[in-house]
């Protein structure tokens with residue numbers, strides 16, 4: 001895929017008011033690729049996108065388009081178009097004029113404009129809305145107009161900043177499919193920003209996981225899900241149990257007061273590590289001396305499965321199961337070696353947002369009892 | 371009972387506010403020169419008014435000065451508002467406060483200090499000094515009307531324009547200006563009214579040939595109030611009323627579609 005690299009970011013650094021927002025971003029983007037920048041709010045996704053679009057110039061590092069350095073090329077001379085967060089449609093223009101805006105500037109002839117606007121409105125399923133004011137449209141419709149307004153300029157790359165953020169769940173799902181279709185039909189590159197891991201995994205060819213202005217991992221959705229490089233990625237990509245452990249030797253790890261066989265190696269002897277276990281990988285069995293035992297603290301029905309909180313040893317576990325044990329009962333936890341993912345200790349604390357969610361819930365319960 | 375009292379109260383307030391003006395308008399059609407006796411209906415005073423060279427000359431002065439001062443103020447004020455909008459937070463609030471000073475300041479002080487400045491700079495008092503003086507008190511009104519429109523604007527609109535191929539100037543003309551137009555229009559109309567209406571500052575900065583209407587009226591009433599002045603005041607009142615109505619209508623039209631949108635949600 002390397003031969004058709006169309007955008008390269010090299011050692012990009014950015015500072016706002018003395019705060020380092022991007023700390024050395026390196027990223028290659030290929031032709032016709034659907035790349036998603038994924039990360040929690042404030043991690044620098046929008047800033048990265050704005051650097052690609054040319055709306056801000058990085059303090060350090062270089063941006064290349066097709067091998068040419070474009071740091072100083074203004075947005076209106078770059079072969080990219082953007083679908084902005086909250087759409088940024090022009091309120092003083094109707095739907096037709098919004099979509100036609102880019103072509104008008106290029107002095108395209110009127111009949112040609114009419115033809116292409118018609119095509120675009122058909123593509124986004126809004127035929128016949130030409131004369132509507134953009135403020136009279138629903139969020140989903142405005143969003144489609146924003147896409148049409150960008151795509152009509154035949155960009156090589158479309159930048160999308162949380163385009164589905166303001167839509168309700170059902171519409172989101174529909175639009176995810178729609179956007180993916182549009183990308184494949186138009187055969188262009190999408191750089192997509194979201195903080196929704198599910199959205200990233202369903203739509204992307206490549207997911208770029210970001211945190212605090214750094215890239216944590218770049219890979220296919222499968223790579224990111226199955227082989228997260230650290231506890232942060234594992235946790236952000238899916239709900240995960242992250243437990244402190246010690247690697248005794250290759251393929252033997254100690255955590256939760258027990259030794260477990262695992263499939264990872266290559267750590268120093270007795271190195272402290274993060275042990276990451278997905279809630280759906282854990283099997284509950286009747287309590288016995290053979291297995292790790294824990295007390296069920298809470299059970300919640302989540303539609304497809306139950307979410308079960310178990311206190312075992314000194315750790316809180318989140319477990320997904322289709323069967324619900326009694327609250328207060330003692331259960332056994334079993335794991336196969338493949339379910340245990342060993343990761344280098346990340347220097348950042350509080351990666352397990354899941355755990356903290358639970359602690360909050362516990363706190364409020366107590367308050368209610370009082 | 372409470373409702374009736376309420377209505378009565380409002381009626382009283384309006385009578386106090388508007389009775390003098392209606393008396394004045396009525397008197398402008400009174401045949402008699404006396405303000406206490408009604409002897410019959412006439413347009414004579416209006417006819418005389420439009421044959422009064424001094425009044426016509428100062429009316430012309432007033433309109434020219436208002437048009438020039440308001441136009442320049444609108445351009446300067448809009449540019450200033452955009453500059454202020456793009457400033458860093460601390461400098462911005464500082465500059466906004468400085469902007470308020472000419473509005474808060476006593477007109478007397480502004481007028482005298484401007485006069486002293488012009489004299490010190492050896493600029494002869496006349497059209498130029500009047501226009502400069504009017505610009506100084508009109509610009510803040512334009513800024514204060516345009517700034518909120520800029521703040522209401524989605525920050526990404528400018529970027530969206532660049533993204534679709536506008537250079538900065540085109541983005542300004544095709545996107546920013548239409549967005550803030552209501553503020554610009556209101557600022558312009560306010561400048562016109564304040565400029566036409568201004569007496570104190572004009573009094574200190576006008577020259578012998580550049581009398582504005584309020585100054586002429588003042589000098590006419592010093593001797594005795596001529597019914598021509600009534601006629602003139604009536605006309606001014608109607609014009610100002612119409613401008614105010616246009617301004618309100620303009621605002622109303624702009625806010626209506628937004629309300630519709632909110633209702634739709």
Ligand SMILES: Nc1ncnc2c1ncn2[C@@H]1O[C@H](COP(=O)(O)OP(=O)(O)O)[C@@H](O)[C@H]1O
Nearest residue numbers: 016017021039040041042043044045046047048
């Ligand atoms: N124009 C700006 N001025 C100052 N700070 C900014 C600006 N743009 C972004 N930031 C800061 O940079 C950080 C990253 O922002 P952003 O790239 O928008 O994150 P994300 O899109 O991932 O939520 C945030 O802390 C934000 O406050």
Ligand SMILES: [Mg+2]
Nearest residue numbers: 042045046047
């Ligand atoms: Mg963002």
